[in-house]
Amino acid sequence: xxxxxxxxxxxxxxxxxxxxxxxxxxxxxxxxxxxxxxxxxxxxxxxxxxxxxxxxxxxxxxxxxxxxxxxxxxxxxxxxxxxxxxxxxxxxxxxxxxxxxxxxxxxxxxxxxxxxxxxxxxxxxxxxxxxxxxxxxxxxxxxxxxxxxxxxxxxxxxxxxxxxxxxxxxxxxxxxxxxxxxxxxxxxxxxxxxxxxxxxxxxxxxxxxxxxx
Numbered sequence: 169x170x171x172x173x174x175x176x177x178x179x180x181x182x183x184x185x186x187x188x189x190x191x192x193x194x195x196x197x198x199x200x201x202x203x204x205x206x207x208x209x210x211x212x213x214x215x216x217x218x219x220x221x222x223x224x225x226x227x228x229x230x231x232x233x234x235x236x237x238x239x240x241x242x243x244x245x246x247x248x249x250x251x252x253x254x255x256x257x258x259x260x261x262x263x264x265x266x267x268x269x270x271x272x273x274x275x276x277x278x279x280x281x282x283x284x285x286x287x288x289x290x291x292x293x294x295x296x297x298x299x300x301x302x303x304x305x306x307x308x309x310x311x312x313x314x315x316x317x318x319x320x321x322x323x324x325x326x327x328x329x330x331x332x333x334x335x336x337x338x339x340x341x342x343x344x345x346x347x348x349x350x351x352x353x354x355x356x357x358x359x360x361x362x363x364x365x366x367x368x369x370x371x372x373x374x375x376x377x378x379x380x381x
Contacts, residue, residue, distance in 0.1 A: 236348035
C-alpha cells in the first residue's frame with residue numbers, strides 16, 4: 169500500500185489518524201487545522217514512532233533534532249544495586265551518612281561479579297548508567313544534591329528503600345524506561361522481579377544480601 173505522497177506505507181503502531189494529522193501538519197508547516205486534536209502525548213507517540221527507523225528526527229514543533237533512548241534494567245543493574253547497598257551500609261557502619269561515590273560502586277561491581285555460570289567475564293561488571301537509576305518510576309538511587317544542575321552534583325548516591333525492597337524480591341518494576349532530553353517519557357508495561365532475572369548469580373549476591381539492615 170502506498171501513501172498519497174507515493175511512499176510505501178509502513179506499519180504504524182500509534183493511532184493512524186493522529187499520525188496522519190501530525191505528518192500532514194509537519195509537511196505543510198501548518199498546525200491551524202489540527203486545533204486541539206493533537207496533544208503532547210500524541211506528539212511524543214509520533215516522535216517515538218519515527219525514531220524506530222531514524223537515528224534522529226526533527227522535533228515536530230521546534231525542528232531541533234531529537235532522539236529518545238531506551239534504558240533497560242538488566243542483571244548488571246541488579247548487581248550494581250547489591251554493591252550499592254553493601255557499600256552504603258558499610259559507610260553508615262563507619263559513621264557516614266550512607267552516600268557512596270558512583271566510582272566506588274562501579275569498582276566494587278568489577279571486584280565481586282567477575283564470574284557468570286562458572287566462567288570469567290572480562291574484568292567484571294562495568295555499569296555506567298547509574299544516573300538512570302535515580303529516574304521515575306524506578307527511583308532506586310538518591311543523589312546527595314537533589315538538583316537538575318549536574319555541576320552541583322558530587323557523584324555521591326545512596327540506595328533508596330525502594331531499591332532494597334526490589335533486591336529482596338518484594339516488588340516488581342517496569343523493565344525499561346524511555347528517556348528524551350533528560351526526562352522519562354514512557355516506561356514498560358511489563359514488570360520484572362529480581363528473583364526471576366536471568367544471569368543474576370545469587371551464589372555471589374547472597375553475601376551482599378546478608379549485609380542488608
